[in-house]
Structures are given as C-alpha cells and as structure tokens.
Amino acid sequence: MVGEPVNVNEFQELAREALPKMYYDFYAGGAEDQYTLKENVEAFHRIMIRPRILVDVSRVDMSTTVLGYKISAPILIAPTALHKLAHPEGEITTARAAAASKTIMVLSFTSSCTVEEVASSCNAIRFFQLYVYKQREIAAMLVQRAERNGYKALVVTVDSPRFGRREADIKNKMVAPRLKNLEGLLSIEADSDNGSNLEAYANKTMDASLCWKDIEWLKSITNLPILIKGVLTGEDAIKAAEVGVAGIMVSNHGARQLDYTDATINVLEEVVRAVRGRVPVFLDGGVRRGTDIFKALALGAQAVLIGRPVIFGLAAKGEHGVRQVIQMLKDELEITMALAGCRSVKDITRRHVRTERERL
Ligand code: FNR
Numbered sequence: 001m002v003g004e005p006v007n008v009n010e011f012q013e014l015a016r017e018a019l020p021k022m023y024y025d026f027y028a029g030g031a032e033d034q035y036t037l038k039e040n041v042e043a044f045h046r047i048m049i050r051p052r053i054l055v056d057v058s059r060v061d062m063s064t065t066v067l068g069y070k071i072s073a074p075i076l077i078a079p080t081a082l083h084k085l086a087h088p089e090g091e092i093t094t095a096r097a098a099a100a101s102k103t104i105m106v107l108s109f110t111s112s113c114t115v116e117e118v119a120s121s122c123n124a125i126r127f128f129q130l131y132v133y134k135q136r137e138i139a140a141m142l143v144q145r146a147e148r149n150g151y152k153a154l155v156v157t158v159d160s161p162r163f164g165r166r167e168a169d170i171k172n173k174m175v176a177p178r179l180k181n182l183e184g185l186l187s188i189e190a191d192s193d194n195g196s197n198l199e200a201y202a203n204k205t206m207d208a209s210l211c212w213k214d215i216e217w218l219k220s221i222t223n224l225p226i227l228i229k230g231v232l233t234g235e236d237a238i239k240a241a242e243v244g245v246a247g248i249m250v251s252n253h254g255a256r257q258l259d260y261t262d263a264t265i266n267v268l269e270e271v272v273r274a275v276r277g278r279v280p281v282f283l284d285g286g287v288r289r290g291t292d293i294f295k296a297l298a299l300g301a302q303a304v305l306i307g308r309p310v311i312f313g314l315a316a317k318g319e320h321g322v323r324q325v326i327q328m329l330k331d332e333l334e335i336t337m338a339l340a341g342c343r344s345v346k347d348i349t350r351r352h353v354r355t356e357r358e359r360l
Contacts, residue, residue, distance in 0.1 A: 005316075008288050008309045008328050014316035015086070022172040023085045027311050030255035031164035036263065037255035040286030043263030046356040047295045052341030060337045061344045062330060066280070066303055067153055067225055067246060069125050072102035073330045074293060074303035074345055077310050077322075078254075078284045079129035079155060079229075082176065084112035086315035092121045094314055097322030099124035101330075106155050106305065109142065114180045119149035127153040129229070131160065132214065134207045138185050143222045145181075153246065154222060157253070159230030161210065163202035164257035170196050215243045227282075230257075232267050234274030241278040247302075248275060250283045254307045265296060269355075272300030290332025297345060298353040 005011050016024050030037030062073040077098050084090035090112040091105075098105035099122045106127045107118055115128065128146035132139045143154060168174075174196040179186075186205070218226055225246030231237050232252060240248050250271050252261045264285035272281050283296045284305035296304050306329070313321035342348045 005324070005328075007332075008312075008325055011309060011312040011316050011321065011325055014321075015312035018315045019086065022174050024315075025168035025172055026082075026085070026166075026174050027080075027308060027315075029166050029168040030259065031166055031257055032259040034255065034259065036252055036259050036261050039263040040252070040255055040265075041263075041288060042286075043265045044286060044289070044292045044295060047265065047299075048354045048359070049291065049294065049298075049336070049340055050352050050354055051339055052352070055341035055343065057338040057341060057343055059343065060334050062333055062337065064303060064345050066104060066282075069104065069152065071104055071125070071303075073326075073333060074297060074301075075326060075329055075333075076103055076282070076303055076305045077105040077326075078251075078305035078307040079106040079108035079157070080254075080307050080311055081108050081110035082112045083311065083314060084177070086311050087318055089113075089318075091118050093319045094310060094322055095124045095126065096122045097310075097313075097319045097326065098122075098126075100319070100323055101326040103326065104152075107151070109157075109181065110176075110179055112177065112180055114183075115142065115145045115149050115151070117180075119151070126151045127155050127227070129155040129157055130218075131157055132207050132210050132218075133186070133205045135186065135205075136207070136217075138182065139218075140221050141185060142181060143218070143224070147222060147224060151224070153225045153227055154218070155227045155229050155249065156215070156218060157229045158210065159232075159251065159253050159257050160202070160206060161208035163199045163206070164253070164259075165199070166196075166256060169198055172196070174198060176201060212239060212243060215240075215245065219244065231271060232261055232264070234270045237271040237274040237281075241275045245279060247280045247282060249305070250281060250285075250301070251305075252285055254285055265292075265299065268296060268299045268301060287329075290329055290334070290336045293329065293333045294336045294340065294342075294348060295353050297348045298350055299355075300350070 313325035
C-alpha cells in the first residue's frame with residue numbers, strides 16, 4: 001500500500017493495485033527486452049542541472065503556448081489507447097482533467113470513446129492523433145470528424161508500420177475491445193487464436209507502406225496543422241521540416257515499438273539542432289519529474305507530453321488522479337525553475353543543464 005501519493009511514480013503503484021494484471025501490464029509494458037523503457041526514464045537521471053543564483057524568483061511563470069494556444073505549463077497529455085480499461089468513462093474523464101489543468105489533450109485514434117463523445121463532454125483544447133490504416137478512407141473520415149468536432153491539430157504517429165512485440169500482452173493473451181472510433185468503418189476482425197490479438201489486428205490494419213509523400217496527401221485533405229510523432233533522428237527531423245509539418249514530436253512510443261532506440265531525451269538535441277528553429281519540437285517518453293521537464297526544455301523542447309502517468313492517475317483516482325498527476329509535475333517544475341533561477345520558461349536555456357557527455 002502506497003498511501004497518499006507524493007509523486008507521479010507512486011501513482012504507478014496505486015494503478016498496479018487498482019487494475020487487473022492484464023490491463024496494468026498493457027499500460028506499463030514496453031517492447032521485447034524493455035531496455036528502452038528503462039532508458040527513457042534513466043537517461044534523465046544522467047543529466048545534471050546548472051542552477052543560477054541570486055535571480056528574483058519570487059514569481060515563476062510556467063505558462064507557454066503550443067501552436068498559438070496558451071496553456072498553464074509545458075505539459076501535454078500524450079495520446080494513449082483504451083482509457084476505458086482504466087476507468088469506466090475513459091477518455092472523457094481524462095479530457096475533463098486536461099480542461100481543469102488548462103492543458104492540451106491529444107486524443108488517441110485508438111481511444112475507447114469517440115471523437116464526438118470527448119468533444120461534447122468538455123472544453124479542453126484537443127488535438128487528434130492519427131494512425132493511417134491501409135484503408136485510407138478511414139483516415140480521411142477521421143480527419144473530417146476531428147475537424148468538425150473542433151480538434152485543433154492532427155498528430156500523425158509514424159513509428160508503427162508494424163506492431164511492437166510486447167511480450168506481457170502475448171503472455172496475458174491481451175485482447176483489445178472494439179475501437180469506438182472505427183465502428184461502422186472497419187469490418188476487419190483480427191483472429192485471436194494465439195494469445196493477444198493486438199499484434200494481428202494492428203498488422204492487418206496499419207499501412208506499412210506509409211511514407212513521406214503521404215504526408216503531402218494528408219496535407220491535401222485537411223486544413224489542420226499536422227504534427228509528426230515518432231521522430232528520433234536529425235535526418236528525419238530535416239525531412240519533416242521540409243514537408244512543412246507544424247511540429248515534431250520526439251518519441252519512441254513510450255518504448256512500445258522498437259526496442260534499443262535511444263532514450264528520447266538523448267536524441268532531443270540532435271533533432272532540435274537539425275530543425276534550426278523552423279518548427280517547434282516536443283518530447284515524450286519517461287517524463288516523471290518536474291526536473292525532467294526542465295531538462296527537456298533546456299535541451300530545446302517547447303513542451304513535453306505525458307503518457308503512462310496520466311493513465312495511472314486515471315486508474316487510481318479517476319479525473320482527480322489525472323489532475324493530481326499534472327499538478328504534481330507542475331509543482332515540481334515550478335520549484336525546479338525557482339531553484340535554478342528561471343522566472344519563465346523562456347529563461348530556461350541550454351546552459352542550465354550538463355549532459356553526461358559534457359561531464360566526461
Ligand atoms: C501509447 N502511445 C500511443 N501513441 C500513439 O501515438 N497512439 C496511441 O494510441 C498510443 N497508445 C499508447 C498506449 C499506451 C498504454 C502507452 C503507454 C503509450 C505512446 C504515447 O503517446 C507516448 O509516446 C508514450 O506513452 C510516452 O511515454 P511515457 O510518458 O508513457 O513514458
């Protein structure tokens with residue numbers, strides 16, 4: 001028993017207690033050896049902060065803007081699948097917490113509530129995350145529905161031409177419920193004869209032929225700004241900037257896809273340098289502390305996205321839990337900024353951190 005949590009990591013324990021093992025493992029797990037899963041968190045521990053002293057920090061302002069939308073702190077909710085496995089009202093509850101926390105929620109394509117249900121239940125600023133399936137008309141249809149329902153941007157996830165091998169799901173025979181957004185659109189039923197049906201389903205549906213020219217196609221079917229999620233190299237960041245995306249998300253899908261990619265915080269600076277300020281860069285993966293957010297901002301991220309801690313908050317305590325998770329991260333970021341001598345997010349610079357390489 002953890003008792004009243006004092007940090008985001010403790011929500012993970014509460015969620016473990018609250019959830020059936022199959023669902024907890026689905027949320028918590030990563031691909032194969034889960035090496036990157038650990039690294040995403042631990043790489044943050046190897047970056048040190050260089051605080052500046054005697055700065056007037058009697059007021060600290062964490063607010064920032066993302067694509068022109070003002071939010072209370074540089075902390076967004078990452079798109080994660082199937083919130084109804086964690087809470088009976090699923091993403092509706094998460095979105096309410098996003099609204100109360102004055103931040104942006106990125107709704108997953110594989111949400112357990114529809115685009116419409118989430119839109120009508122709260123006034124959070126919402127982006128919509130898109131997977132492109134072989135049946136292109138499904139993506140086109142969802143883009144239209146996102147537009148019609150006031151979603152402000154599309155986040156196209158490009159790290160999943162195949163489905164990562166998550167061994168816990170295979171062992172647990174994890175079977176995904178029907179995807180609400182796709183009802184009436186998709187007749188494919190994945191066979192679930194062997195263990196989990198997740199991999200079979202994803203590999204049947206996901207368009208593994210998706211490539212750069214398809215980003216042009218997406219641009220041609222929407223007026224919404226397009227962000228690309230899953231960039232891990234400077235080379236791809238340059239291409240993304242060239243095709244005219246509105247933002248780049250450095251992400252390894254929370255280590256659920258390709259194991260042995262570097263921790264996202266370790267590749268952030270390469271991406272930031274490559275895009276040379278042409279487009280904003282965001283980061284997700286392993287962000288568990290306000291100090292992590294500070295480090296990501298110092299290395300050039302405009303904001304971070306939070307995946308698992310939000311689900312763990314939802315599973316443990318519903319809307320209140322998600323709000324607490326975001327509030328804890330905000331409180332920690334605020335004190336970090338004060339102790340490091342930064343009055344606003346703009347004051348956080350590259351010189352406020354020392355990476356492992358710089359210490360050697
Ligand atoms: C994800 N992620 C994800 N990404 C995406 O683009 N579409 C999706 O549907 C999902 N689903 C999903 C489910 C679960 C259970 C997890 C944990 C993750 C990846 C997610 O957006 C984000 O990249 C990571 O979760 C960030 O890492 P942390 O914060 O979980 O360490």
